Amino acid sequence: MTVGSKVKQTxxxxxxxxxxxxxxxxxxxxxxxxxxxxxxLQTTAKxxxxxxxRMKTLEYEEPQYKGx
Amino acid sequence: MxxxxxxxxxxxxxxxxxxxxxxxxxxxxxxxxxxxKFVNYMVIAFIVALIxxxxxxxxxxxxxxxxxxxxxxxxxxxxxxxxxxxxxLINGKETVLxxxxxxxxxxxxxxxxxxxxxxxxxxxxxxxNLGDVEFAVMESxxxxxxxxxxxRKPITAHDLQRKVDPxxxxxxxxxxxxxxxxxxxNMGLNRNWLDTELQKMGVSLDNVFIGQVDSSGDLYVDLFxxxxxxxxxxxxxxxxxxxxxxxxxxxxxxxxTEDRNLKSMFSKDADKLKKVMDKLKPYxxx
Numbered sequence: 001m002t003v004g005s006k007v008k009q010t011x012x013x014x015x016x017x018x019x020x021x022x023x024x025x026x027x028x029x030x031x032x033x034x035x036x037x038x039x040x041l042q043t044t045a046k047x048x049x050x051x052x053x054r055m056k057t058l059e060y061e062e063p064q065y066k067g068x
Numbered sequence: 069m070x071x072x073x074x075x076x077x078x079x080x081x082x083x084x085x086x087x088x089x090x091x092x093x094x095x096x097x098x099x100x101x102x103x104x105k106f107v108n109y110m111v112i113a114f115i116v117a118l119i120x121x122x123x124x125x126x127x128x129x130x131x132x133x134x135x136x137x138x139x140x141x142x143x144x145x146x147x148x149x150x151x152x153x154x155x156x157l158i159n160g161k162e163t164v165l166x167x168x169x170x171x172x173x174x175x176x177x178x179x180x181x182x183x184x185x186x187x188x189x190x191x192x193x194x195x196x197n198l199g200d201v202e203f204a205v206m207e208s209x210x211x212x213x214x215x216x217x218x219x220r221k222p223i224t225a226h227d228l229q230r231k232v233d234p235x236x237x238x239x240x241x242x243x244x245x246x247x248x249x250x251x252x253x254n255m256g257l258n259r260n261w262l263d264t265e266l267q268k269m270g271v272s273l274d275n276v277f278i279g280q281v282d283s284s285g286d287l288y289v290d291l292f293x294x295x296x297x298x299x300x301x302x303x304x305x306x307x308x309x310x311x312x313x314x315x316x317x318x319x320x321x322x323x324x325t326e327d328r329n330l331k332s333m334f335s336k337d338a339d340k341l342k343k344v345m346d347k348l349k350p351y352x353x354x
Binding site for chain 2: 003006007009010013014016017020021023024027028029030032033036037039040043044046047050051054
């Protein structure tokens, strides 16, 4: 497994987490609960953008592994 | 008019009248009544029985008695809400039986309770050791309530200084295979959502006996067909596991890379995720 595909896998995983967090941040009935999920959502989004940036560099450096 | 018609008429009228009267008199259950309230209800019951079986021959007299007993009760109830003095006069005050872990013998005599009876009452509250009791009080209904010493109390999340998922009451959305629209809309959900959830589980609506939605919007179902295994909601546990996995991935990226900037970026991200996990833990794992 190349580094690129590993990063991609983690990225996909994190995106899944983000979407679930988003559902909970809307669905929660309690203000406190919603805020906690909202904060978690924002942190996850930051991590995702970091990884996406890394992904871009990786794809630039090793274009043979571009795409899936 | 023959006697039997008379009794039939009286009984039927009184039957419905009594249902109405008892409803008006309030919701106190017999076991939690003060002794006076109990007598009150008994008298009303006797008067009704006597009128209904034609022992009180003149029904008007009977109804007057009935009216007095119910109206006075309602009036006294109302007054005791308004005035503490009248409340204490009618219902009596609570009596302290154990204070600072010591039995108050004079108060025991005052409420005519023997030591054995006190112990029995404590046992029925699951307290077998008198030494565990800090404070016990006999309410005006005769019930005994117990406060345990603070180191004997069951432990709570507050004692552990741990945050827990603030759960509100679940809503029952399916009963006997019927969708309850009102509770669904209370949760801000609709039938479409329910259909999708049931489809995800692979269960048809008419097979569901009870379906409940908890405060975070997860559906729990009990089926008529008990041989079917239903997947119970595990979304939250899964989410936590995924977070853990991503965090571990980031850590391994940080270890693998040679680039210092990247190393610090990955380890910072891993730290961030770790913090998120700690924050979400009470909500996701219970």
